[in-house]
Amino acid sequence: MLRFLLVVFFCLGVIKSGNAQEITWLSFEQLDDSLKVKPKPVIISFYTDWCLYCKKMDKEVYSKAAVIKEINLHYYAVKFDAETKTPIHFDGKTFHKKSQFHELALLLGAREKQFTPPVILILDSNFVIKSRWFEYLSSDKLLEILKTN
Known part of the structure; x- marks a missing residue:
């Protein structure tokens, strides 16, 4: 009976893990790899x-x-705290927090030299920015963006 229960719990775990309940967020270092x-x-x-x-999203x-x-x-996903103090190693370079915001947030997510979250970027497989959004996006709008990019 114990073996049967263990097999059932194992199978339930496998089935549940196959149906992701959350986005698989990567760090910049993991993304680089x-x-x-x-x-x-x-x-x-x-x-x-x-x-x-951001919290609403x-x-x-x-x-x-x-x-x-x-x-x-269809995507690698990175969720990044724009105010982190942690140095980030990406693409052979090290990026730091230089002001209120991290250098990577300013480099990729600033508009007219200003950074105002939330900022969502869509990049192609060569890490070239295809689109940037400087606003809250509803789930329908984000899905539309994801499916057309």
């Missing part, structure tokens, strides 16, 4: 702890099954 092994498009979500629309957009599925199947 992944792009070298298997290039594919990238979505980067820049956020801050004080950004209310976490709760109402990045938690939707259709968004999770689309991102996990």
Whole structure:
């Protein structure tokens, strides 16, 4: 009986893990390695702890099954705290926090030399920016963007 229960719990775990419940977020370092092994498009979500629309996207957009599925199947995803103090090693360079915001956030997500979260970037498999969004995106709008890029 114990073996039977163990097999059932193992199978349930395998089935559940096959149906992702959340986005597989990578660090920039993991992204660097992944792009070298298997290039594919990238979505980067820049956020801050004080950004209310960032929290709303976490709760109402990045938690939707259709968004999770689309991102996990077709994109590498990076979620990055724009105010982190941690140095980031990416593409053979080291990036640091230089002001209120991290150098990577300013380099990739600034508009007219200003950074205001949330910022969502879509990049191709060569890490070339295809589109940038400087606003809250609903799950429907984000899905439309993901499917057309």
